[in-house]
Amino acid sequence: MKKLVVLTGAGMSVESGLSTFRDADGLWENYPVARVATHEAWEQDPVYVNNFYNMLRKKLLMAEPNEGHRLVAALERKYDVTVVTQNVDNLHEAAGSSRVIHLHGELMKTCSSRNVDDPRYHRTMTAGNLDVAPGEKAGDGSLLRPYIVFFGEAVPNISVAAEYALKADVFVIIGTSLNVYPAAGLVQYVRRQVPIYLIDPKPVMASGLHDVRHIMKGASEGMRELSAVLLGE
Secondary structure (H helix, E strand, C coil), X not given: CCEEEEEECHHHCHHHXXXXXXXXXXXXXXXXXXXXXXXHHHHHCHHHHHHHHHHHHHHHHCCXXXXXXXXXXXXXXXXXXXXXXCCCCCHHHHXXXXXXXXXXXXXXXXXXXXXXCXXXXXXXXXXXXXXXXXXXXXXXXXXXXXXXXXXXXXXXXXXXXXHHHHHCCEEEEECCCCCCCXXXXXXXXXXCCCCEEEECCCCCXXXXXXXXXXXXXXXXXXXXXXXXXXXXX
């Protein structure tokens, strides 16, 4: 079974009603990065930061996978599929994808602020428990924080994702500008003979990439077109 790797960004979830961070009407316009997504912001005002992610969890709870998510999951009928996502939502899993690598963390999880990547202190939030309360602590006694990779922090899963990219027989990119590193650097691990499909309605900086086939459509419409090619339908 051929190995297919799908790299997804914020554009993957737009049709599900989740704002991108970087577009003109994106979340960063209303919530500056420096206030909600850096270690310094956490140190200065953990309650404000946790409240921001409490709010995002409520938004996520109202969102559902779109057709694009479902079509990515359906590729598992013919391929050994690995989804590598820059998104912190769980919509790929909700659509049925069985192997999802989250580069930037997971919104529905919280962790220790002292040992962010220690799985012993990870907690999965539920529909009835979406909020981290002021002063709430993890199992190691440190403040509970979102399991999100803040700007400037290491991306622990990037090496895992690079291993999958290196072994890919087909590489698909959906809804990302390829401006966010280190995720954008994953395409450099793709072997030269491997076809790369790029689904994004906007022009994307793909200089230096080989054999890129750009489908200038949104996630769902683009995946319909690509599925017909990859599944022979």
